[in-house]
Amino acid sequence: MEYTKKRRLTIKPKNNGLEDIYQHDLQMYDFPPRGELLLTEFEQLAKERLRLLQHVENNAVRTDLKTLEERKQNLSTALTKDGLKYYAHLLYAKSCNSPTETDLEYRRKDHISHFILRLSYCFESDNLSWFINQEVEFFKLRFSSLDKEGVEKLLNTHKIECQQITPEEKDKFREELHLSTSSARVKNIDVTEFYKVPFHKVTDLIRSRRVYLNQGIAFIPQADLVSLFASYFKKNLYDGMPEARMSVGRMYGDERITSCLKSLNNVADRISVVWTTDTTPVDKLDELSKTSYPLCMRILHESLKTHHHLKNSGRMQYGLFIKGIGVTMTDALSFWKTEFTKKIDSAKFDKEYAYSIRHTYGKEGKQTNYTPLGCPKIISSSVSAGEYHGCAFKHMDQNSLRQKLFNYGVPAAILYISAINEIADLAREQNYLGACTAYFKFIHKRMPDKLISHPNVYFAESRVILANNGTELENKDRLSQSGRFTSPGLASPSIGTPRNIDKGIGTPLRNTMTPKRDRGSMSSTKMGRTNMTPVRTTRATPKRIETHLNDDDIAQLMSEDI
Amino acid sequence: MEHLEHLADLLPTYYARLFPFPDYYRWLSYGNANTFSHREFSFTLEDDIYLRFQSFKGLKELELEIKRLLPFKIDIGAVYNVNPKDYHKGANFIPVERELVFDIDMTDYDDVRTCCSSTDICSKCWKFMALACKILDSALRCKRGIHCWVCDSSARTLTTTERGAVAEYLQIIEGGQYMKKKVNLPGDKIHHSIKRALEMIEAVFVPFCVEEQDILGTDERMENFLQIISDDDDRQELRALFGQYNSSKDRWNIFVKYIQNKKTTGDKKWYQYRHLIEEIMLQYAYPRLDIAVSKGLNHLLKSPFCVHPKTGKVCIPFTANTVDKFQPDNVPTITTLIEEINEFDLKDKTEQETYDLNAKKIKDYKKTSINKSLRIFQEFLWNLSNERKESRLKQNGKYSATFCA
Ligand SMILES: [Zn+2]
Numbered sequence: 001m002e003y004t005k006k007r008r009l010t011i012k013p014k015n016n017g018l019e020d021i022y023q024h025d026l027q028m029y030d031f032p033p034r035g036e037l038l039l040t041e042f043e044q045l046a047k048e049r050l051r052l053l054q055h056v057e058n059n060a061v062r063t064d065l066k067t068l069e070e071r072k073q074n075l076s077t078a079l080t081k082d083g084l085k086y087y088a089h090l091l092y093a094k095s096c097n098s099p100t101e102t103d104l105e106y107r108r109k110d111h112i113s114h115f116i117l118r119l120s121y122c123f124e125s126d127n128l129s130w131f132i133n134q135e136v137e138f139f140k141l142r143f144s145s146l147d148k149e150g151v152e153k154l155l156n157t158h159k160i161e162c163q164q165i166t167p168e169e170k171d172k173f174r175e176e177l178h179l180s181t182s183s184a185r186v187k188n189i190d191v192t193e194f195y196k197v198p199f200h201k202v203t204d205l206i207r208s209r210r211v212y213l214n215q216g217i218a219f220i221p222q223a224d225l226v227s228l229f230a231s232y233f234k235k236n237l238y239d240g241m242p243e244a245r246m247s248v249g250r251m252y253g254d255e256r257i258t259s260c261l262k263s264l265n266n267v268a269d270r271i272s273v274v275w276t277t278d279t280t281p282v283d284k285l286d287e288l289s290k291t292s293y294p295l296c297m298r299i300l301h302e303s304l305k306t307h308h309h310l311k312n313s314g315r316m317q318y319g320l321f322i323k324g325i326g327v328t329m330t331d332a333l334s335f336w337k338t339e340f341t342k343k344i345d346s347a348k349f350d351k352e353y354a355y356s357i358r359h360t361y362g363k364e365g366k367q368t369n370y371t372p373l374g375c376p377k378i379i380s381s382s383v384s385a386g387e388y389h390g391c392a393f394k395h396m397d398q399n400s401l402r403q404k405l406f407n408y409g410v411p412a413a414i415l416y417i418s419a420i421n422e423i424a425d426l427a428r429e430q431n432y433l434g435a436c437t438a439y440f441k442f443i444h445k446r447m448p449d450k451l452i453s454h455p456n457v458y459f460a461e462s463r464v465i466l467a468n469n470g471t472e473l474e475n476k477d478r479l480s481q482s483g484r485f486t487s488p489g490l491a492s493p494s495i496g497t498p499r500n501i502d503k504g505i506g507t508p509l510r511n512t513m514t515p516k517r518d519r520g521s522m523s524s525t526k527m528g529r530t531n532m533t534p535v536r537t538t539r540a541t542p543k544r545i546e547t548h549l550n551d552d553d554i555a556q557l558m559s560e561d562i
Numbered sequence: 563m564e565h566l567e568h569l570a571d572l573l574p575t576y577y578a579r580l581f582p583f584p585d586y587y588r589w590l591s592y593g594n595a596n597t598f599s600h601r602e603f604s605f606t607l608e609d610d611i612y613l614r615f616q617s618f619k620g621l622k623e624l625e626l627e628i629k630r631l632l633p634f635k636i637d638i639g640a641v642y643n644v645n646p647k648d649y650h651k652g653a654n655f656i657p658v659e660r661e662l663v664f665d666i667d668m669t670d671y672d673d674v675r676t677c678c679s680s681t682d683i684c685s686k687c688w689k690f691m692a693l694a695c696k697i698l699d700s701a702l703r704c705k706r707g708i709h710c711w712v713c714d715s716s717a718r719t720l721t722t723t724e725r726g727a728v729a730e731y732l733q734i735i736e737g738g739q740y741m742k743k744k745v746n747l748p749g750d751k752i753h754h755s756i757k758r759a760l761e762m763i764e765a766v767f768v769p770f771c772v773e774e775q776d777i778l779g780t781d782e783r784m785e786n787f788l789q790i791i792s793d794d795d796d797r798q799e800l801r802a803l804f805g806q807y808n809s810s811k812d813r814w815n816i817f818v819k820y821i822q823n824k825k826t827t828g829d830k831k832w833y834q835y836r837h838l839i840e841e842i843m844l845q846y847a848y849p850r851l852d853i854a855v856s857k858g859l860n861h862l863l864k865s866p867f868c869v870h871p872k873t874g875k876v877c878i879p880f881t882a883n884t885v886d887k888f889q890p891d892n893v894p895t896i897t898t899l900i901e902e903i904n905e906f907d908l909k910d911k912t913e914q915e916t917y918d919l920n921a922k923k924i925k926d927y928k929k930t931s932i933n934k935s936l937r938i939f940q941e942f943l944w945n946l947s948n949e950r951k952e953s954r955l956k957q958n959g960k961y962s963a964t965f966c967a
Binding site for chain 1: 610670672673716720721723724726727728730731733735736737738739740741742743744748749750751752753754755756757789792850852853
């Protein structure tokens with residue numbers, strides 16, 4: 001798209017042509033806006049769109065909102081409260097055929113603001129996937145508001161590969177269609193229309209086994225058409241990015257626009273990691289796991305200590321977490337090694353595990369600096385037999401969860417039966433963040449100040465509270481009495497106190513984000529340790545494929561869509 | 563397990579006389595020389611020296627390098643946009659194509675098999691594999707084994723997202739150490755693909771799992787089983803009922819009766835138990851896939867016809883039709899194969915006199931028990947090349963091979 005240098009908006013005769021351009025409430029954004037725009041409007045539209053997407057994201061992580069209607073209602077309320085009435089309106093728009101001037105104006109704003117954010121988000125892949133995920137989520141919510149006519153109109157105006165099945169086909173596959181389609185969504189096969197689409201256009205439906213699949217063709221009921229449209233929508237967005245990057249290139253001369261675009265993705269307040277900049281010594285982890293770890297990490301820590309082993313995904317989840325709380329790479333290596341070598345010999349450890357630990361610190365392979373995983377990522381992880389990672393509130397069954405909470409003494413003083421019930425009930429209702437917050441509440445005897453959406457935020461919140469309580473001092477006394485700390489300095493209250501905050505959602509960030517402590521850990525005194533084991537030439541460094549992922553696997557693990 | 567300290571001494575003969583280079587090349591080139599030259603291979607040499615991003619211009623170069631390096635293990639990676647050997651450090655090095663692969667690790671069955679554990683495998687637990695083969699076969703219309711390679715052109719060009727979708731579609735056992743019930747079927751009905759798998763499992767579940775694996779045969783196994791039942795009262799009652807019977811089969815029957823009774827009596831817990839019997843059968847017998855392997859384009863996987871460095875077993879292809887007869891203990895080892903050649907040569911002295919490596923290569927296979935596997939492999943290659951011919955006219959077709967780890 002071209003934003004011309006002139007700053008005057010000249011909508012000639014009011015709405016002339018707008019009705020032709022904006023025929024539908026729901027847009028696929030497959031053509032860029034034309035015309036001129038005041039810089040102030042440019043900025044305002046962009047900022048409002050960004051706020052919209054932030055609301056969409058906050059809404060999406062609310063696992064307590066069960067039905068689609070609840071989700072939409074919640075989002076609509078938030079948008080209205082934030083002065084974004086036109087987005088609330090669009091959320092429920094049906095695509096009426098005779099739009100009012102207001103309708104058209106809203107559609108125009110929707111169109112332009114989307115394209116401005118494209119310009120801002122098209123460069124960095126983390127930014128881009130965040131942007132696209134939120135846009136797709138908003139699209140799906142809006143799609144659900146369309147009436148039959150609205151859907152048909154959308155289908156007709158865009159080239160979407162999909163073919164309604166014939167009555168003969170329906171008879172032939174009646175039993176399969178009946179079994180493979182949810183009765184909550186399709187009451188009666190006979191009165192439902194089915195469409196044949198290539199399976200790769202509806203991977204979400206395949207993944208969750210919600211449709212009948214035959215020879216690579218998915219048979220989707222009308223009610224699931226949204227998946228098909230969303231997948232086209234998403235592809236459209238990805239396909240439009242090279243063009244957006246070129247547009248930005250053409251605008252380079254204009255300082256005001258480029259600085260505005262830059263400011264947009266800086267303010268994106270996403271689920272943020274809280275990095276702890278102070279070094280946390282590994283011999284404090286046992287204690288910290290009880291006082292300041294979220295349940296998922298406490299379980300991983302405990303399993304590691306008990307079994308002297310963690311499978312790959314568990315090592316990733318826990319390894320990145322301790323990196324985030326300020327364990328240096330050298331310490332992390334010795335921490336894992338101490339545990340693992342209770343079961344395997346040290347040469348095997350160096351050969352099979354050390355690489356991936358250094359890798360998470362950005363010291364091997366592509367040198368990507370990985371960010372600790374956030375809750376959405378952890379909640380959506382897949383956990384198999386013999387594994388302990390994932391979200392405790394999602395991936396533990398009720399009996400195991402209650403038993404674990406009981407063993408962990410939840411809580412020390414209050415009537416623990418009710419506390420366990422409260423947490424377990426929230427987990428059963430799939431309100432995982434709520435359950436985690438409740439766990440925090442019982443451990444700390446107060447609520448966290450921030451919404452818990454990241455294990456490292458949980459940790460940081462906990463450290464702040466404990467530091468203020470002076471609990472830390474008690475701990476220090478207790479620890480020195482037990483003789484585990486010879487130097488009281490080691491238990492300094494500053495340990496684990498969060499300092500800087502950066503943004504990201506558990507996706508790899510490039511080296512720019514490398515916390516400063518990494519460089520410190522490479523000091524010459526500590527380098528000695530890594531030299532203890534002889535290594536062959538670097539070219540042929542031995543490593544085992546079965547036991548650790550390669551770089552690309554890790555990158556993929558970290559960046560998959562939630 | 564036999565000792566293989568002398569593997570390095572056997573490999574030259576193996577690669578010179580037994581490894582099927584021409585067929586191997588024919589497979590991985592898929593009728594296109596670039597497909598082969600852009601393919602990543604990785605070699606593990608003696609003493610765990612590991613070489614990634616090897617690639618070869620053609621059959622000759624591959625054969626020469628393998629004979630020169632004598633790899634203890636060969637892994638096959640993806641086909642890249644450029645040749646991996648020269649360009650893997652470049653900025654635009656991306657995988658573009660790979661077979662859709664399924665990997666089943668016998669250790670993942672440790673909580674449901676009672677005959678072996680860890681990497682051990684006997685003819686009893688091979689039945690888990692056999693069942694897995696048949697279930698995947700019907701789901702994918704393909705043939706696979708411990709590693710299943712789906713090789714037709716539409717499968718090779720799937721994206722990561724699409725591979726993930728297929729893998730998750732087939733993955734129904736989920737949950738870690740703290741999730742005792744690992745199969746949860748949503749809704750009132752059972753999806754067509756699971757129903758199909760269940761039909762195959764139901765046919766063998768009692769003789770195989772209940773009786774042979776004896777899943778309710780000891781107190782410990784009963785306890786493991788009962789953990790799947792989340793309701794305390796029902797678990798207690800079932801525990802007491804199990805105590806009244808002695809055999810695994812009787813206990814299973816009384817369990818089935820107990821649950822079905824919930825339906826007939828209109829118990830309000832029935833909804834929670836509506837699929838329980840099916841879910842438990844799936845938990846005990848459905849294929850346990852390592853889906854990370856299937857999802858990635860660039861995951862490396864052990865090549866067929868390479869030799870297991872510890873056991874000396876040769877990784878050989880088989881098909882779903884023959885999987886029941888397949889005996890994991892009878893997989894040819896490098897030692898036996900070489901012995902077979904030698905025995906044969908001894909018997910056939912005239913051949914031994916005019917000993918010429920190149921001229922006799924085909925015959926060398928035929929002297930050994932690897933011959934049958936090679937025929938399977940060649941049949942698969944024939945199907946693949948037919949697919950290519952047909953695809954000029956129309957799309958689709960599914961041909962694949964199976965390789966045993
Ligand atoms: Zn066995």
